[in-house]
Amino acid sequence: MPQYDASWYKDTLNAMHDMVLVKGPRSNLLWANTAFLNYYGLTEETLIDLVDADHSDPDTTLQYVIDDQTVMVTGQSLDVPEEPVTDTHGDVRMFHTIKSPVFADTEVVRTVAVARLLKDAKIPRRSIGHDDAKAFVAPLQMLARSFPNPIAMVDVQARLIQKSHLWDAAFGAHHITANSYFGDVHPELDTVAKEIDACLRTRENRNITVTHPVDDPKGRIYTLQISPWAFADDVLGGATVIATDVTNLHEKTQELQSANEELTQFAYRASHDLKGPISTVKGLASMIMEDIEDGDMEDAMQSLQQIFLMMDRLKSNVKSMLDLARADLEDGEARDVDLNALLDEVREGLSAYSTNAGVAIENHLDIQHIQTQPVRLRQIIENLVANSIRYHAPDRDEKFVRVKSRETEDGIAIEVEDNGCGIPEEAGARIFDRFTRFNRHSEGTGLGLAIVKKNVDALSGHIDVTSSEAGTAIRVTVPSLAPKEARP
Amino acid sequence: MTLSIMIVDDNAADRYLLKRRLQKTDLDFDVIEAENGAAALEVFSDYQTKRDVDPETYPPLFVFLDINMPILDGFGFLSAFHHVSAAPDFAPPTVVMFTSSGRQEDKDRSLHWDFVKEYIVKGDFSSAKLKELLQAHVSTFEAA
Numbered sequence: 001m002p003q004y005d006a007s008w009y010k011d012t013l014n015a016m017h018d019m020v021l022v023k024g025p026r027s028n029l030l031w032a033n034t035a036f037l038n039y040y041g042l043t044e045e046t047l048i049d050l051v052d053a054d055h056s057d058p059d060t061t062l063q064y065v066i067d068d069q070t071v072m073v074t075g076q077s078l079d080v081p082e083e084p085v086t087d088t089h090g091d092v093r094m095f096h097t098i099k100s101p102v103f104a105d106t107e108v109v110r111t112v113a114v115a116r117l118l119k120d121a122k123i124p125r126r127s128i129g130h131d132d133a134k135a136f137v138a139p140l141q142m143l144a145r146s147f148p149n150p151i152a153m154v155d156v157q158a159r160l161i162q163k164s165h166l167w168d169a170a171f172g173a174h175h176i177t178a179n180s181y182f183g184d185v186h187p188e189l190d191t192v193a194k195e196i197d198a199c200l201r202t203r204e205n206r207n208i209t210v211t212h213p214v215d216d217p218k219g220r221i222y223t224l225q226i227s228p229w230a231f232a233d234d235v236l237g238g239a240t241v242i243a244t245d246v247t248n249l250h251e252k253t254q255e256l257q258s259a260n261e262e263l264t265q266f267a268y269r270a271s272h273d274l275k276g277p278i279s280t281v282k283g284l285a286s287m288i289m290e291d292i293e294d295g296d297m298e299d300a301m302q303s304l305q306q307i308f309l310m311m312d313r314l315k316s317n318v319k320s321m322l323d324l325a326r327a328d329l330e331d332g333e334a335r336d337v338d339l340n341a342l343l344d345e346v347r348e349g350l351s352a353y354s355t356n357a358g359v360a361i362e363n364h365l366d367i368q369h370i371q372t373q374p375v376r377l378r379q380i381i382e383n384l385v386a387n388s389i390r391y392h393a394p395d396r397d398e399k400f401v402r403v404k405s406r407e408t409e410d411g412i413a414i415e416v417e418d419n420g421c422g423i424p425e426e427a428g429a430r431i432f433d434r435f436t437r438f439n440r441h442s443e444g445t446g447l448g449l450a451i452v453k454k455n456v457d458a459l460s461g462h463i464d465v466t467s468s469e470a471g472t473a474i475r476v477t478v479p480s481l482a483p484k485e486a487r488p
Numbered sequence: 489m490t491l492s493i494m495i496v497d498d499n500a501a502d503r504y505l506l507k508r509r510l511q512k513t514d515l516d517f518d519v520i521e522a523e524n525g526a527a528a529l530e531v532f533s534d535y536q537t538k539r540d541v542d543p544e545t546y547p548p549l550f551v552f553l554d555i556n557m558p559i560l561d562g563f564g565f566l567s568a569f570h571h572v573s574a575a576p577d578f579a580p581p582t583v584v585m586f587t588s589s590g591r592q593e594d595k596d597r598s599l600h601w602d603f604v605k606e607y608i609v610k611g612d613f614s615s616a617k618l619k620e621l622l623q624a625h626v627s628t629f630e631a632a
Contacts, residue, residue: 272556272589276499279588279611283505290512290615299508306501424559 019095019115022102027051027068030110041088056086059157071099071111082118090133091235094118136231137161150222150243153229156236158182158196170220170243171212192224192241199226199239209246221247270321277314281307320447323379327454332373339368339414343403346382350389357399359389359418364404370412370480376455377478381414383448384474388418390448391472411461411479419471431465452476491517491622492545496528496565497554497586502610506552506586512615515622518545525560525568528553532572548581550622555587555594562587566601573603582625584608 013020019036023029028049037043040053052061060083071078077100084092095115101108141162144153150167154160160182171189182193195206206226211219222243231237284303291300340363347354347361354361370377381403388401396419404415423431432453452474456463461478493510495503503521510517522528528551538546555562562585573580584606585598595607606621 268591276556276588276610279609280499280501280505282611283613284501286614287505287508303505303508306504310501 018117020112021115022110022112023068024049024110025072025108027065036115039085039087053086053088055088055090057084057092057157059159060084060086067099068111071101072108075101075103075108077101083115085115133231133237137237140229144240147242150245152241153238154196154241155238156200158193158200158239161238167243170222170245192226195224195226196239196241199228200236203228203236220245221250266324273317273321274314277310277317281310281314284310317447320451323383324447324451324454327376327379327451327458332375334371334373337370337372337374337377339365339370339405342374342378342381346378346385349382350386353386354389354401357389357392359392359399359401361385361389362400362402364402367405367407367412370405370478372412372459372478372480376459377414380452380455380476381416383452384416384476387448387474388416388420388472391418391420391422393419393421393471408477410477413475413477415473415475417471417473422469422472423465423467432463489516489626490544491515491550491626492520492548493517493550493552494520494522494528494531494548494581495552495586496522496525496557496562497552498523498557499554502554502586509613509615509618513619513622515619520545520548524557525562525565527559528565529560529568529572532569535572535575535578547579550625551581551583552586553583555585555589555598563597566598566604569603570601582606584621586610 014034016033017035019033019039021029021032021036028051029047031044032040032042032047037047040047041055042050042053052064063083067078067080070076077098080097080099082094083097085095086092094117096118097113097115099111099113102110102112141153144151144162144164147164147166149164150170151164152160152167153162182189182196189210189212191208192210195208198204199206205228207223208226209221209223211221213219223246225242225244226239227242228239229237284307288300288303291297291303343361343363343365350361385401385403392399398419400419402415402417404417406413406415432449453463456476456478459478461476464475464477466473466475495506497503497506507519510519520531522531532547535547553562553565560568566583569583572578580603583601583604585595585604586608587594588610590609598604598607605625608621
């Protein structure tokens with residue numbers, strides 16, 4: 001009959017291929033068999049009271065402690081079908097572990113675990129708990145800290161291990177925690193966490209675009225390039241996330257897109273406004289030929305008169321389009337503009353038109369000088385006055401357009417007031433759109449107010465419109481660099 | 489029979505031209521003019537009363553419709569007219585697009601409505617063609 005003493009039991013446990021470890025109530029190691037000591041690089045002496053070895057992954061350590069406590073509290077065995085265990089070289093393998101309580105009377109005083117290797121294959125990823133790994137990663141972390149882009153480095157468990165100063169500036173300076181940085185600190189960057197997981201799984205680069213803060217329309221837009229990084233022996237160590245601020249690029253792209261849309265629309269409508277009168281003239285010309293063949297000279301003359309009208313319209317359409325194009329390009333210096341002289345020129349240019357319509361253009365200027373871009377101001381006043389003449393109320397005895405100016409807090413206000421037929425209420429803000437005409441008397445090009453608005457915007461001014469059946473007043477307020485008093 | 493024809497166009501010269509062409513066809517016709525889509529829709533309001541008052545020329549058999557017009561353009565008219573023409577007892581006129589736009593998109597967008605039967609680009613048109621077009625559609629009216 002052999003002696004079943006302590007060494008007899010120890011020898012038996014040390015002969016086992018499975019790892020056996022005994023832990024106290026605080027998860028502190030009390031004893032482990034040779035299989036465990038070899039795997040962990042410990043001795044019976046050095047293991048005493050350790051919770052876990054330094055090389056272990058803090059996350060898995062945390063999980064071990066939780067599992068131990070479960071066994072301590074419930075007094076039940078716990079079967080962990082699969083858990084990662086890091087060896088003394090920092091390599092990770094999967095084990096099947098069963099933890100059981102050891103009772104003294106009715107109280108659980110320690111636990112005993114048996115862990116069996118599932119497959120003798122290193123998982124091709126390495127946590128940075130181990131000293132060698134730490135030494136490898138440290139310079140990378142240093143480099144990341146001062147990287148000229150916002151950059152974040154994560155380990156194989158997607159935990160943040162470093163971020164650059166610029167990253168903090170972009171996404172906020174948060175303390176690095178053992179938990180998932182993207183999921184917990186930045187729940188809004190959840191998509192980033194998903195992409196990092198995908199990158200770590202596939203070892204492939206991922207690219208995503210995020211806005212930060214997420215729901216802020218004024219948030220910055222970043223493209224994030226997520227790439228795997230590896231140790232010298234090509235074992236996956238984690239991923240880097242490099243952010244590039246593309247907000248300005250994005251804005252420029254949008255500007256270009258909207259400019260392009262505007263151009264397309266302009267080209268279509270411009271071609272229509274040029275083609276319309278040409279088609280009509282072509283039709284009238286063929287009509288005239290038929291009239292002449294029929295000897296019908298009176299009708300031919302009438303058609304010819306229509307042709308002249310269409311030609312005038314075509315000319316005015318072309319002028320408006322050129323004005324609008326010039327309003328885009330004009331970047332003249334602000335100069336002293338004599339409003340009296342400017343209004344005289346405008347009157348002169350529109351005299352045939354105003355006389356024909358029986359509309360008087362009246363000078364009610366209180367301020368005569370303004371520092372601004374003369375070409376733009378001229379286009380503004382010219383188009384407003386022309387509109388007032390165009391949309392006069394034919395039934396009124398006295399038809400007028402009054403051009404006024406006065407000084408306001410925002411600059412010089414120039415008002416063009418008429419007693420014309422008014423702007424229909426349903427027109428609303430659309431009156432400033434290109435090619436929008438709201439009046440039945442529709443010989444306008446629909447460009448007038450678009451030209452006015454473009455110029456006012458360029459001068460950083462604003463437009464106020466009041467309109468009723470009694471007439472319309474459009475007030476344009478533009479800043480004047482150095483408004484001068486009226487000349488004596 | 490008298491052909492009742494509505495011309496919807498903001499350009500007086502185009503309306504004039506179309507009327508002259510109609511005269512050259514030697515057909516007996518009556519013209520209603522509208523300067524934009526909204527004015528054209530007005531013509532179809534109070535439909536039954538107008539028809540009872542003037543059954544000879546109302547409703548128009550043809551609508552010549554421009555696209556680019558102020559207030560309500562040709563497309564706006566077509567989609568509103570779709571609702572008007574769904575009323576019971578309504579005899580929808582033949583709508584002929586009469587525009588300077590030769591763009592295929594505009595053509596497709598117009599012909600998408602079943603009451604739009606023709607699409608004419610303004611420059612490419614003669615009195616003879618107009619007569620042919622009117623007679624073709626009149627014969628279908630008479631057959632019905």
